[in-house]
Amino acid sequence: MEDNVIREVKGGFENPITEGILCPRGFKDPERVYSLHRVLYPYLRNGGKPSRSFKRVSWDYALSIIADRLRSVIENYGSKALLHVNYAGNMGVLTWYMPQRLWYALGASRTDYSICSKSGREALRLHYGLSYGVLPDELAKMRLTVYWGFNAAVSAPHLWLKTQKSRSRIVVVDPRCSETAAKADLWIQPKPGSDVALAYGVAKYLIEGGYVDHEFIDKYTYGYQYFKNEALRWSREEIEEITGVRWSIIEEFGKVYTSLKPSVIMIGIGMQKNIYGWEAVRAVSLLPPLIGIHRGFYYANSEGWSIDLAYLTGEKLTRKKPYTVSQVALGKLLEKGKFKFIWIHNMNPAASLPNQQAVRRGLSRDDVFVVVHETHWNETTDYADVVLPAPTFLEKTDLVLSYSHNYVKLYRNAIEPLGESRDELWVTRKLSEKLNLKSWWLYEEPFKALRKALRKSFENGVFSDLLKGKTLKLKVKPKEVYQTPTGKIEFYSIKAEKYGVSPIPTQKPLPIKKGYLILITSAHPRYTHSQFQDVYGAIPAIVWINPKDAGKHNIKNQQLVKLYNDKGDVVVKAVVTSKVLKGVLWSPRLHIGINGKPQNTITIDKTQTLGGGSSFNSTLVKIEPYS
Numbered sequence: 001m002e003d004n005v006i007r008e009v010k011g012g013f014e015n016p017i018t019e020g021i022l023c024p025r026g027f028k029d030p031e032r033v034y035s036l037h038r039v040l041y042p043y044l045r046n047g048g049k050p051s052r053s054f055k056r057v058s059w060d061y062a063l064s065i066i067a068d069r070l071r072s073v074i075e076n077y078g079s080k081a082l083l084h085v086n087y088a089g090n091m092g093v094l095t096w097y098m099p100q101r102l103w104y105a106l107g108a109s110r111t112d113y114s115i116c117s118k119s120g121r122e123a124l125r126l127h128y129g130l131s132y133g134v135l136p137d138e139l140a141k142m143r144l145t146v147y148w149g150f151n152a153a154v155s156a157p158h159l160w161l162k163t164q165k166s167r168s169r170i171v172v173v174d175p176r177c178s179e180t181a182a183k184a185d186l187w188i189q190p191k192p193g194s195d196v197a198l199a200y201g202v203a204k205y206l207i208e209g210g211y212v213d214h215e216f217i218d219k220y221t222y223g224y225q226y227f228k229n230e231a232l233r234w235s236r237e238e239i240e241e242i243t244g245v246r247w248s249i250i251e252e253f254g255k256v257y258t259s260l261k262p263s264v265i266m267i268g269i270g271m272q273k274n275i276y277g278w279e280a281v282r283a284v285s286l287l288p289p290l291i292g293i294h295r296g297f298y299y300a301n302s303e304g305w306s307i308d309l310a311y312l313t314g315e316k317l318t319r320k321k322p323y324t325v326s327q328v329a330l331g332k333l334l335e336k337g338k339f340k341f342i343w344i345h346n347m348n349p350a351a352s353l354p355n356q357q358a359v360r361r362g363l364s365r366d367d368v369f370v371v372v373h374e375t376h377w378n379e380t381t382d383y384a385d386v387v388l389p390a391p392t393f394l395e396k397t398d399l400v401l402s403y404s405h406n407y408v409k410l411y412r413n414a415i416e417p418l419g420e421s422r423d424e425l426w427v428t429r430k431l432s433e434k435l436n437l438k439s440w441w442l443y444e445e446p447f448k449a450l451r452k453a454l455r456k457s458f459e460n461g462v463f464s465d466l467l468k469g470k471t472l473k474l475k476v477k478p479k480e481v482y483q484t485p486t487g488k489i490e491f492y493s494i495k496a497e498k499y500g501v502s503p504i505p506t507q508k509p510l511p512i513k514k515g516y517l518i519l520i521t522s523a524h525p526r527y528t529h530s531q532f533q534d535v536y537g538a539i540p541a542i543v544w545i546n547p548k549d550a551g552k553h554n555i556k557n558q559q560l561v562k563l564y565n566d567k568g569d570v571v572v573k574a575v576v577t578s579k580v581l582k583g584v585l586w587s588p589r590l591h592i593g594i595n596g597k598p599q600n601t602i603t604i605d606k607t608q609t610l611g612g613g614s615s616f617n618s619t620l621v622k623i624e625p626y627s
Contacts, residue, residue, distance in 0.1 A: 006030045006394060006414055014471055017136050017405045023157050024526050028535045029394060033418070037376045037534040039389040040419025049364045050350075050382035059420060059430075062386055067434035069369045073341045074106070080323045082108035083339040085330075087115065087347040089531070092398030093312060093453075094446050096346055099424035101314035102432055104322065105439050109339065111327035112612055115352065117300055117403075119613025120272035120281035124299060126493040126501075126610075127282055129483025132304030133295040134264045135476065136405045139163055144260035146171045148284050149195070149271020153179040154525045159266070159404070169260055171253055173198070175520060176544065176586050177579035186252060192518050192584060192617060194243040195271065195280035196507035198250070199287060201239040203231040205254035206290050213292030220480070221289055223492025226504050242507065244581065258291055267299045270522050275615040276508040278608050283505035289489050294479040302403040305474045308453040317441045328614045329605045331355040334362020344372045345390065345424060350379035351530040351590055354616060355605035356598050357568055373427060376534060379598070388427060391417040399450060399466070406474040408458075410466045501610055516620040517549060517585050519563065521599065524588040539591035541572045545623070549583065550576045553623055560594060560626040565619070567602050571595040571626050585621065 001007065009029050011020040042062035047053025073081050084103040088096065103110065112118070124131035139145065139162035151174070152160040160180065163170060172184035173195075181187045190198050206212055207228055217224050236247045257263060265284060272281045281299065288296025310316040325333055330349070333339070335358040342363070353359050363370055363383035372384040381387050395417040399410050417423070425446060432442040441449075451463045458465075459475045466472060485494045496503040511518055523529075526536040533539060543563060545555060555561055557576040562569050563585070570593035580586050591599050603619045 001414065004415060006033060015407050015409070017158050017162075017407060019158070019161070021158060021161060024536075025528050025532055028532065029392075031535045032376075032532060033392050033394050033415075035376060035534040038418060039374050039377055039381065039387055040421060041389055042420065043387040045385045050360065052377065052382060054387060059422065062388060063427075063430055063434050066371055066386060067431060069341055070106070070431075070435060073369070077340050079107035079320075080109055081338075081340040082106060083325075083342045084108045084110050085342060085344045085347060085349055087113065087327075089346040089348070089529075090393055090398075091400050091402075092393060092396075093401060093450065094396075094398045095393075095424050097309055097312040098446060098449060099345070099428045101317070101442055102428040102437075103343070104314035104318050104320065105432070105437055105442055106435075107318075107320040107322060108343075109323040109325060111330060112324050113327060114607065114612040115327045115614050117269045117272070117613075119278040119608040119611030120267070120269065120299055121303070122611035123272070123278035123282035124285055126495055126499075127286060127484070127490050128295065130303040130477065131299055132301045132477060133479075134298045135301065136162060138262075139168075139264065140166045142166055142168045142262055142264050144169045144171065144256055144263035146173065146257070146263065146265040147180050147184075148173040148265055148267050149280075150266045150268030151178040151180045151270070151522055152266065153183065155270075155523045156404070169256055171256065175581055175584055178522070179525075186249075186256070188245055188249055188253060189581060190243040190245050191510060191581065192520055193274050193276060193280075193510045194507070196276075196283040196505050197234070197239055197242040198245060199280075199283035199505070200231045200234050200507070201236075201243065201245070201247070201250045202254055202257065202287055203227070203290060204234055204236075204239070205250055206258065206287075207231055209254065209258070211254070211258040212290050216289065216292035220294070220482075221489040221491055222484075222486040222494075223490055223503070227286060227491035230504055242510070257287070261291070261293075263288075263293070263296060265297045267297055269300070270617070273614050274617040275511060275606060275608060277613060277615070277617075278610040279505050279508060286489075286491060286505065289491075300403040301406070301476075302401070304476045305401065305406065305457060306477070307401065307457050307474070308455075312449060312453045314441060317439070326607055326612050328354065328607045328612060331358030331362060331605055334359055334365075334368075337362070337365050337367055340368055342368060342370045344370065344380055344384075345374065348378050348380050348530045350383055351598055351600065353605075354600050354603040354614065355567060356600040356603075358605070373424065375421075376531075378530065389419055389421040391421040391423055395421060396423045401474075406476055407471055408466065408474055409471040410469070499610055511618040511620065512583070513620050516565075516622055517545075517583055518617075519543075519585045519587065519602070519619045519621050520617045521587050521589040521603075527588075527590070530590045539588050541570075541591045541594050542575050542587060543572045543623075544575050544577050544580045544586040546580050546582045546584065547576055547578060549623075550574065553625070555623065555625055561623050562626040563602055563621045563623055565602050565621050567604070568597060569595070570597050570599055570602055585623070
């Protein structure tokens with residue numbers, strides 16, 4: 001700090017996970033705080049959508065208009081016609097969770113948070129009860145680390161650093177040569193969507209080679225025989241044909257997996273963003289128990305903590321049961337005009353949701369009133385009727401709960417909110433007053449609510465220690481405890497029948513179609529989804545294409561090409577490279593095409609059978625030179 005201005009941000013050494021290291025986004029946080037793209041005052045639309053034609057108004061005026069519209073919609077259409085849209089743009093408890101109380105009190109509709117990791121989490125629940133696994137602290141002890149569909153060097157640099165420091169042997173399973181794959185001791189390159197077959201191939205090797213820990217299987221698992229029979233049913237030739245991976249590579253992986261312990265399989269969230277991604281996650285997760293490892297995977301550890309989130313959100317404080325809709329398929333519902341009032345915060349749906357043409361048509365309807373509470377002008381503010389200014393995390397006090405590590409520290413605002421920025425709780429409390437809502441929990445002091453929700457959460461202190469600035473550790477549920485019907489790891493899931501799915505993992509047909517290529521997307525090191533474009537410039541509008549596909553379609557390196565399907569088209573620059581398989585394209589996530597259309601114009605909004613998750617990486621497109 002210098003003269004109450006943030007001059008520089010450095011990584012702190014107090015947290016043993018970050019160890020003083022910042023990612024490119026963290027390093028540039030000051031520039032994002034003082035960006036010319038900040039929303040600093042309340043605004044009311046003064047022109048058509050989409051546009052940035054607004055007039056500045058006072059907070060009181062903006063909140064009065066919002067409150068009047070809320071009353072009108074509830075009176076004429078019912079509370080189900082209100083929609084609260086949010087997600088993890090900022091993962092602070094007082095930013096993400098507690099502001100939901102207003103919408104629970106009103107009985108507003110909500111989304112199912114399925115856009116990111118939900119299907120994979122539900123898949124792990126089938127076999128393990130809850131989805132938590134290895135903690136980042138444990139990576140330093142590993143002799144083998146497998147990154148399966150997980151580009152950690154970009155999306156989890158602190159975890160990647162732990163692996164490098166441990167001198168662990170590294171295996172990477174990825175359809176493209178990612179930054180992580182390029183540094184692996186063994187890179188396995190399967191066809192997208194063939195992960196179940198690959199997992200069964202590894203299991204087949206372990207079973208036939210006599211490497212299975214039968215004592216562990218007998219004591220801690222249920223239904224192994226069903227899984228074993230399925231693994232042995234696969235021939236080597238079938239596995240090679242479906243995955244595109246030679247059996248000798250699978251053998252090489254199997255050898256190191258049995259000989260190097262302890263080990264962990266880091267399962268990527270991006271890996272399950274295809275139509276059968278949940279099948280892949282559960283298949284991969286069932287490899288560790290074969291060699292006697294309790295929860296020998298990492299996916300997301302949030303379910304390992306004991307925190308009363310339902311109290312914080314207000315879910316358990318009201319008898320109202322909100323109408324829940326698919327976040328992935330939201331575009332179709334918006335387009336049909338199912339909702340008359342939409343409140344958006346902590347998310348940029350006009351960029352991040354699939355089937356963007358439907359999303360944007362829905363937000364543009366004359367009969368819908370859209371309010372966006374946001375730190376920066378973005379694609380979604382262009383569709384708002386009212387835009388409200390929100391502070392960045394450096395301008396407010398909050399508590400972040402990681403879905404990775406279990407360290408917690410209360411962070412205090414470094415500076416006062418810029419302009420007239422107001423935090424999420426201030427806004428929802430003011431609206432509650434405008435609406436004359438009486439429920440006491442809408443006005444509960446935030447730290448008092450936090451104290452209640454975290455009462456039994458810490459292993460090395462109490463809530464008052466957080467207020468003193470200490471870093472605490474959350475209690476973690478035991479690895480050898482399984483919250484399944486049998487109390488064991490269920491190779492054969494008893495709950496599966498309830499969801500109408502197979503009790504054991506199943507390889508589904510690959511998402512291929514004659515004349516089409518499969519488009520996969522993933523993170524770029526400089527951007528957190530659509531954030532930081534005001535700092536680093538636009539996300540590169542490029543696509544990687546295999547030389548054989550480039551030759552077939554008469555495409556040269558650095559040439560403009562059009563990607564298209566029945567949903568629309570996006571123009572990007574081709575990068576001809578052998579880093580992707582024939583039939584596979586790759587682009588950085590959420591770029592805007594050179595023709596001004598967002599990448600998600602062409603991505604599909606089909607939901608997964610389990611969990612309703614996204615299927616971005618099952619998008620099929622055609623490609624041709626653009627002129």
